Amino acid sequence: MVNSLIATLFLLLLHSHSLATRYNGNQAEETKQFPSAMEEACKIVEKTVNAEMCKRKRFPLEWGGDPGDPNGQGLTWRANFAAANCYEGAKESVGFHSDRLTTIGPYPTIASLSLGTQYSYLFFD
């Protein structure tokens, strides 16, 4: 049971290029598809992300979109994958870590959608 009063969700939306890939070296046990609410949210996030990307200088090896994508609608960044994380309360937190994602290419764009209780998100480089 997940307590909705203290839960925080982080939905990482990203674009993965490779068909043979693993998330942090683990084999996913089953195929789950975006629920309809996530599909709706993803369309809104895509619009905002692409608008932001237009304002930026692009890196030489950065993914430039798939012109052959029939659903692409001319968008450079299309999310086709989501890593969903759920934290129940302040006790549930992970320390500094980096996800071993090798199939999202150099300079990947990742949208992180946060829902629920306020939560500290720390980055370092």
Next chain:
Amino acid sequence: MNDSPEDTDTLLALIRSLLPDNITPSQESLLDALVQTDGDVEKAAEIISKQRLNSKRKRKVSLDSWLTHTTASSNDANGPSSSLQSRLGSESPNKKPRSASCTSTTKVASDLPLSRPVKPVDNLLEILRQPPLRVSDVATGTSVPRLPPLTLSNPSLVAQHTPCTHHLGILPAELACRLFYTMLREARDWPRNKWWLFDRLVESPHRSSLYTRHPAEGKDEAAWQGITRAW
């Protein structure tokens, strides 16, 4: 010996025979010495044994002076016999000897005339530790200063300090609510990541799962299913 027309190999062998057994110089240094002395094997052997002595003394003195924080010039007076061990022993004769070798060198060292006051070396770890962080280092960026985490509480601060942008309330309230409860319900079945860490099976303190978007039109659905199975 100078007059005899010997070939180089013979000359090298002659020099080697003139050197003590513990000195085994390289072919190059032997040839160098031969060239310097114009083929005189005796002089060449002398040069090589002198070189050995010099390099030995230099190395000892430099380490010694570094450990005891003394100047190089004052070290010359004591010569190579003033090793670190003898100094350790001589400066703290009243203290408990550190090792057997320390006590044996104490006698030798006390016979030496101590021409200057030497700071006692009590703790080698104090000398060998990392140099303290200086203000000048921080200013020039030679070492990384430890700063507290920067709190970015609004979108403009996020844009200023990170390569990210922060969009508050990106989803309409109704959709955000619906998505939250949908995913929360799904999260009941999400597993906690498990992995091995130092011989122990550890569990991540959060639940996580992966989702793929509905297969795009025109893409082979079976192939897309294969993708996610490999994740």
